[in-house]
Amino acid sequence: MKKIYLTLLSGLFVSQVANAQLTLTKAFNEPVVGNTESKKGYDSVGVIPKTTGANQTWNFTAFTANVNTSLSTFTTPASVAASAAFTGVTLVEDQGGGNYNFWKATTTNYELLGSASSTLTFNYNGSSAIAAIWPINMGYTNTDAYSGTVSGIASGNLTGTINTVGAGTGTLVIPGGTNFTNILQVKTTNTVIVTITIPPTTLTVYGIDYTYYHGSQKFPLMTVSYSDQGTGYTGATWLNQALITGLNDKNFDATFQVFPNPAKDAFNVTLSNNNNDIGTIVIYNSIGQVVKTIELGNASLLEKNINITDLSSGIYIVKTTLGNKTSSRRLLVD
Numbered sequence: 001m002k003k004i005y006l007t008l009l010s011g012l013f014v015s016q017v018a019n020a021q022l023t024l025t026k027a028f029n030e031p032v033v034g035n036t037e038s039k040k041g042y043d044s045v046g047v048i049p050k051t052t053g054a055n056q057t058w059n060f061t062a063f064t065a066n067v068n069t070s071l072s073t074f075t076t077p078a079s080v081a082a083s084a085a086f087t088g089v090t091l092v093e094d095q096g097g098g099n100y101n102f103w104k105a106t107t108t109n110y111e112l113l114g115s116a117s118s119t120l121t122f123n124y125n126g127s128s129a130i131a132a133i134w135p136i137n138m139g140y141t142n143t144d145a146y147s148g149t150v151s152g153i154a155s156g157n158l159t160g161t162i163n164t165v166g167a168g169t170g171t172l173v174i175p176g177g178t179n180f181t182n183i184l185q186v187k188t189t190n191t192v193i194v195t196i197t198i199p200p201t202t203l204t205v206y207g208i209d210y211t212y213y214h215g216s217q218k219f220p221l222m223t224v225s226y227s228d229q230g231t232g233y234t235g236a237t238w239l240n241q242a243l244i245t246g247l248n249d250k251n252f253d254a255t256f257q258v259f260p261n262p263a264k265d266a267f268n269v270t271l272s273n274n275n276n277d278i279g280t281i282v283i284y285n286s287i288g289q290v291v292k293t294i295e296l297g298n299a300s301l302l303e304k305n306i307n308i309t310d311l312s313s314g315i316y317i318v319k320t321t322l323g324n325k326t327s328s329r330r331l332l333v334d
Contacts, residue, residue, distance in 0.1 A: 021137055021138065022137065022138075022184040024136040024184065025136075026108070026132075026134040026135075031074045031093070032074065032091070033075055033076050034074065035218070036072065037072045037240075038070070038071050038241035038242070039070040039238035039240060039241060040065060040239050040241050041065070041067070041068025041236060042064060042065055042238065042239055043063060043066050043237070045063055046062070048237065050185075051168065052165075052167040052185065052187060053167075053168055054138065054169050055169065055170050056171070057173070058183070059173040060173060060174055060237070060239075061174075061175060069241075072093050072094065073093075073094045073096075074092070074093055074094070075091075076092065077089045077102075079092070082121070086102040086125075089104055090105045091105060097118075100117075101114075101115050108134055109130055110130075110131050110134070111128040111130050111131065113125075113128050117152075119152050120150065120152040120153060122149075123149050123151070124146045124148035124158075124160075125148045125149060127145065127148070129146035129160060129162050130144040130162070137166050137184065138167075141166070142164050144163075145159070146159070146161075146162065147159045154198075155198070156195045156197045156201075157194075159192075159193050160191060161190070162189070162191075163190075165186070165187045166184060167185050168184070168185035169182075169184060169185070170185070172212050174222060174243055178243070180214045182214065183212050183213065183214055184213045184214075185210060185212055185213075186209075186213065187209070188207075188209040189207070190207040191204065191206055192205045192207075193205075203229065204230065205228065205229050205230075206226075206233075207225070207227045207228075208226045209224070209225050211224075216315035219240055221240050221243060222237070222238065222240070223237070223238040224238075225237075258331055261329075261331055262331075262332040262333065263331060263332070264308075264333070265308065265309050266309075267318075267331060268303065268304065268306070269281060269318070270301070270302070271322070271327075272301060273298065273299060273300050278295075278297070279295075279296030279297060279302045279322050280294070280321045281293070281294040281296060281304070282319050283306075283318055283319075283331070284317045284319065285316055291311060291316070292306070308333055315331070315332055317329070317330060318330075318331045
């Protein structure tokens with residue numbers, strides 16, 4: 001069974017830049033139906049960066065990818081039969097394999113109502129776990145107590161405490177070496193005490209998450225998670241898959257050039273097209289929406305000056321298609 005009852009902050013927040021201070025807000029984009037969060041597992045090299053405080057540098061450059069992946073899809077309560085047991089649920093996080101988190105969004109709060117798997121259900125029907133009270137920035141802190149019942153292959157009760165802190169600011173260096181400045185680190189500490197009726201058993205579970213947010217992505221760029229179910233802490237490090245597919249230039253066709261980068265009012269694309277295929281460019285914003293489409297024609301050398309005065313500052317993906325082949329580049333708009 002996945003430790004879904006510990007996953008309280010993975011993908012909760014969206015970020016924006018305000019007065020040079022990264023702030024996580026409901027308005028910018030709380031998870032909604034149709035959103036997905038995809039993560040790739042990475043193995044640590046040396047000490048895992050997780051220091052707190054202002055002006056930190058968290059360097060994950062040397063971390064190496066492993067085989068682990070994680071995918072969460074946000075869907076409607078009506079699409080998941082188990083939702084009926086969770087009063088007030090407004091959004092369901094489907095983690096695959098029959099594992100779900102049940103969320104309630106209010107005008108100010110984002111609350112976890114419980115979790116379910118094929119074998120156990122944790123229902124916070126005594127009191128929900130408040131994971132976020134918007135907005136969240138450096139210095140934010142909130143502690144909330146929650147309680148409820150356990151049912152399934154075992155039955156009993158549970159109590160828990162979740163503490164959320166805007167714990168650090170600074171620069172994040174992801175595996176491969178790409179730097180992101182104006183990062184907000186959110187630290188979440190969660191303690192769950194589960195009391196099983198038959199046979200009489202008490203289990204205390206601890207979890208600590210460090211999540212690193214940037215204004216270019218809705219979900220964290222990186223997540224470092226620790227959990228302990230009585231046998232000692234185990235850890236996992238995750239990288240947002242959007243960074244792997246969109247920002248890792250080693251995966252791209254070397255003949256595709258975007259310049260200047262960063263750009264302000266316009267940028268140029270130069271692309272070799274030896275087969276004289278029809279070329280198209282599509283520009284995506286940080287949440288995957290198409291913001292511009294440009295037809296390139298089929299010349300053997302495709303060159304285009306693209307006006308971007310209508311685009312807001314931020315990180316975009318410039319994707320070109322030649323026949324059945326595609327390449328992408330990251331573009332930073334000042």
